[in-house]
């Protein structure tokens with residue numbers, strides 16, 4: 001009886017740990033909200049969707065990605081020497097913590113050398129684009 005109790009507690013702890021792993025949450029959210037365009041491994045898709053793996057643009061605009069996710073983007077950009085001009089739709093249903101976890105997942109999984117961003121930095125960044133209603137006027 002006692003052993004069973006311990007096992008249940010152990011399983012519960014593992015379950016809790018997985019659910020509270022920010023990297024894992026970022027990975028799952030990336031799979032649900034981004035991978036359809038940017039690819040399972042962040043490789044992008046032809047001339048339509050830019051890569052987010054080893055992507056110079058993401059590297060240089062890490063925090064601004066918070067506003068990009070929230071409000072979308074509609075401008076010509078160059079990523080790793082290639083021009084992209086399809087718009088990216090806003091994904092307004094993601095909150096600051098989820099956005100933070102996605103950015104950190106991208107940074108650590110596929111873009112070596114990037115720092116971890118904090119939730120406070122992400123919130124601050126989102127303030128700068130809070131009132132933006134027009135996609136193409138975001139300061140990205």
Ligand code: HEC
Nearest residue numbers: 033034037050051055057058073074075084085086087088
């Ligand atoms: C419907 C397709 C689509 C989805 C879904 C999508 N994106 Fe994008 N993303 C794009 C396109 C297209 C661009 C280029 C936008 C432009 O040129 O204005 C882009 C640009 C970007 C960029 C800047 C360029 C680069 O590659 O460094 C980042 C970073 C990015 N997206 C991350 C994300 C993340 C994170 C998600 C999920 C939360 C996501 N995107 C979901 C299509 C998409």
